[in-house]
Amino acid sequence: MPVSLSIENLDKRFNGVPALRGVSLDVAPAELVALLGPSGSGKTTLLRAIAGLEEPEAGRVLFDGVDSGTLSLRDRRIGFVFQHYALFRHLTVFENIAFGLRARPRAQRPAEAEIRSRVLALLELVQLEGYDRRFPSQLSGGQRQRVALARALAIEPRVLLLDEPFGALDAKVRKDLRRWLRELHARTGNTTLFVTHDQEEALELADRVAILNGGRIEQVGTPDDVLDHPATPFVCEFLGEANRIPVTVSGGSAYFADRPILRGLTQNQSGCASLFVRPQHVHLAEDGPATLPGRVAAVRRHGAHRRLEVAVNGAPKPVELDIASQEPPAPGETVALRIARGHVFSV
Amino acid sequence: MSSASSLGATSRRAAARTPSALRESSLVSGTLIVLALGFLLLFLFLPLIAVFVEAFRRGFAAYFEAITEPDALAAMRLTLLIAAIAVPLNVVLGVAGAWAVARFEFRGKSVLVSLIDLPFSVSPVIAGLVYVLLFGAQGYFGPWLRANGVEIIFAVPGIVLATMFVTFPFVARELIPHMETLGSTDEEAALTLGASPWRTFFMVTLPNVKWSLLYGVLLCNARAMGEFGAVAVVSGRIRGVTTTMPLHVEILYNEYMGAAAFAVASLLALLALVTLAAKALLEWRYAEEIAATRHTS
Numbered sequence: 286m287p288v289s290l291s292i293e294n295l296d297k298r299f300n301g302v303p304a305l306r307g308v309s310l311d312v313a314p315a316e317l318v319a320l321l322g323p324s325g326s327g328k329t330t331l332l333r334a335i336a337g338l339e340e341p342e343a344g345r346v347l348f349d350g351v352d353s354g355t356l357s358l359r360d361r362r363i364g365f366v367f368q369h370y371a372l373f374r375h376l377t378v379f380e381n382i383a384f385g386l387r388a389r390p391r392a393q394r395p396a397e398a399e400i401r402s403r404v405l406a407l408l409e410l411v412q413l414e415g416y417d418r419r420f421p422s423q424l425s426g427g428q429r430q431r432v433a434l435a436r437a438l439a440i441e442p443r444v445l446l447l448d449e450p451f452g453a454l455d456a457k458v459r460k461d462l463r464r465w466l467r468e469l470h471a472r473t474g475n476t477t478l479f480v481t482h483d484q485e486e487a488l489e490l491a492d493r494v495a496i497l498n499g500g501r502i503e504q505v506g507t508p509d510d511v512l513d514h515p516a517t518p519f520v521c522e523f524l525g526e527a528n529r530i531p532v533t534v535s536g537g538s539a540y541f542a543d544r545p546i547l548r549g550l551t552q553n554q555s556g557c558a559s560l561f562v563r564p565q566h567v568h569l570a571e572d573g574p575a576t577l578p579g580r581v582a583a584v585r586r587h588g589a590h591r592r593l594e595v596a597v598n599g600a601p602k603p604v605e606l607d608i609a610s611q612e613p614p615a616p617g618e619t620v621a622l623r624i625a626r627g628h629v630f631s632v
Numbered sequence: 633m634s635s636a637s638s639l640g641a642t643s644r645r646a647a648a649r650t651p652s653a654l655r656e657s658s659l660v661s662g663t664l665i666v667l668a669l670g671f672l673l674l675f676l677f678l679p680l681i682a683v684f685v686e687a688f689r690r691g692f693a694a695y696f697e698a699i700t701e702p703d704a705l706a707a708m709r710l711t712l713l714i715a716a717i718a719v720p721l722n723v724v725l726g727v728a729g730a731w732a733v734a735r736f737e738f739r740g741k742s743v744l745v746s747l748i749d750l751p752f753s754v755s756p757v758i759a760g761l762v763y764v765l766l767f768g769a770q771g772y773f774g775p776w777l778r779a780n781g782v783e784i785i786f787a788v789p790g791i792v793l794a795t796m797f798v799t800f801p802f803v804a805r806e807l808i809p810h811m812e813t814l815g816s817t818d819e820e821a822a823l824t825l826g827a828s829p830w831r832t833f834f835m836v837t838l839p840n841v842k843w844s845l846l847y848g849v850l851l852c853n854a855r856a857m858g859e860f861g862a863v864a865v866v867s868g869r870i871r872g873v874t875t876t877m878p879l880h881v882e883i884l885y886n887e888y889m890g891a892a893a894f895a896v897a898s899l900l901a902l903l904a905l906v907t908l909a910a911k912a913l914l915e916w917r918y919a920e921e922i923a924a925t926r927h928t929s
Contacts, residue, residue, distance in 0.1 A: 336824060358824055362826070367820070373818060373835075373836055375839040375840065384835075388826045389826060440825055
């Protein structure tokens with residue numbers, strides 16, 4: 286049965302340096318949650334603290350409402366998949382997966398025949414039938430990853446934790462494994478948390494994303510939530526590129542040098558603020574009342590699009606925008622920019 | 633800009649010169665190889681052959697007599713006994729020490745690492761003298777020990793202690809770097825899978841380091857059987873009672889019984905050769921497995 290997971294005010298320091306600062310997070314049964322953040326943001330520490338591999342200085346981790354603080358690692362029944370898999374290199378794939386079953390106290394240990402059938406079923410689940418006698422060194426990275434997952438699933442974990450599950454794989458394998466993991470989660474229904482620094486991975490896979498920065502959770506929400514309604518400037522800049530334009534807000538409009546450039550703001554605030562605009566939300570327009578005048582500083586290829594850098598008088602950095610047009614304005618040309626969407630954060 | 637282009641030109645010129653550069657280096661490497669082989673031949677191989685030549689100088693019968701003479705047999709028994717006690721104890725202590733150093737951060741860790749190395753940097757004679765000072769008749773604990781009927785100096789316990797002191801670093805030194813590169817994630821994985829700490833140690837930690845451990849044991853054993861200085865001081869050299877093989881060799885030699893001395897010495901030399909052969913054999917036979925266990929990912 287999938288369990289719910291509650292993290293309450295976790296604090297953790299390493300040699301006095303805070304790694305987690307009052308982190309709280311609720312995960313529903315069978316939910317798939319991504320812990321996303323730059324390196325050093327505390328995401329792996331949080332995962333390890335949930336598993337019981339790190340002891341937090343303060344706070345609690347509850348499984349179905351029961352405090353896990355007093356439980357041994359065995360009794361927590363966490364399926365943990367390590368970043369570099371940590372497969373037992375002297376054991377075959379079969380014995381790796383059987384390890385958790387054989388490690389049980391005698392009274393709870395399944396009979397040999399049952400261990401065998403369970404391991405073979407797991408091998409089938411991770412699509413590695415026939416690999417049971419191989420050693421980890423004879424497997425590719427993606428195969429090792431799947432053995433590690435099967436090994437973690439063998440103990441029928443209450444919660445599945447994955448540390449950078451695709452971090453050590455090349456791009457093609459990553460994509461395949463990502464889709465496969467999503468399907469696997471749909472089938473097994475484990476409450477699952479995974480750590481990643483790759484926002485694309487987090488947004489594609491997870492039901493909800495928790496974005497960490499400096500040992501704190503900045504925002505938790507569905508991929509649509511965090512993308513469309515970033516709660517902090519950090520979230521806005523971390524989930525893709527953003528232009529940062531200094532503005533003054535009053536009466537639901539953002540003004541740049543007395544020109545209104547974005548109307549209809551729902552945030553109820555006024556005064557000096559920063560307007561964050563993604564390059565795909567800036568468009569070229571006819572000169573008009575709600576536009577931003579500028580001069581094209583550079584034109585570059587940016588994937589399928591062209592990326593324009595437009596120098597705006599009074600803005601600290603050129604405003605970047607993407608256009609699909611085959612005939613972009615030439616550098617030096619004067620253009621007007623219209624901002625379709627943006628997020629305002631007071632400074 | 634100009635510096636960049638001149639750099640490019642230099643590297644192109646270097647590339648064009650590569651063949652001659654290779655020839656030069658083959659000359660240099662050839663010289664070095666000859667030097668190294670010559671040194672090995674002169675200082676290691678010749679003495680080794682000399683030992684066996686001297687041992688058989690009086691013929692096979694004399695050789696056989698020298699190594700089956702009661703004092704020689706007693707020396708062999710004692711040497712084997714010492715190794716049988718000291719080596720297992722050092723394996724346990726060495727594994728524990730390496731575990732502590734590789735797995736935990738604690739105050740005074742660097743001091744502990746230096747202490748592990750101490751027996752390598754201290755003259756074995758000093759090691760022996762320290763034990764005499766501590767446990768000898770005039771030593772700190774000597775009178776108390778004698779009153780309680782415990783004999784250490786000039787007896788087997790003293791020889792075991794001195795041997796253990798001298799051979800302690802071998803196991804720990806082999807294990808520490810290996811355990812440090814392995815890290816502790818394998819053990820963490822075993823613990824999250826529900827294994828007890830003991831099971832984790834015997835099923836994961838020990839198999840991961842078994843080759844390093846075996847090397848350590850081989851070297852430790854060779855030194856335990858061959859140790860002279862420290863043992864000489866604590867043993868009192870009571871013939872047939874506290875003389876190990878190296879001490880027996882020296883006594884025979886001092887009594888101008890050269891052939892007998894070399895005969896027993898040849899057994900020690902044989903031990904060294906067997907140790908080397910065992911190490912080479914292990915490396916050859918299990919090369920793939922060793923490479924796999926040393927691989928960190």
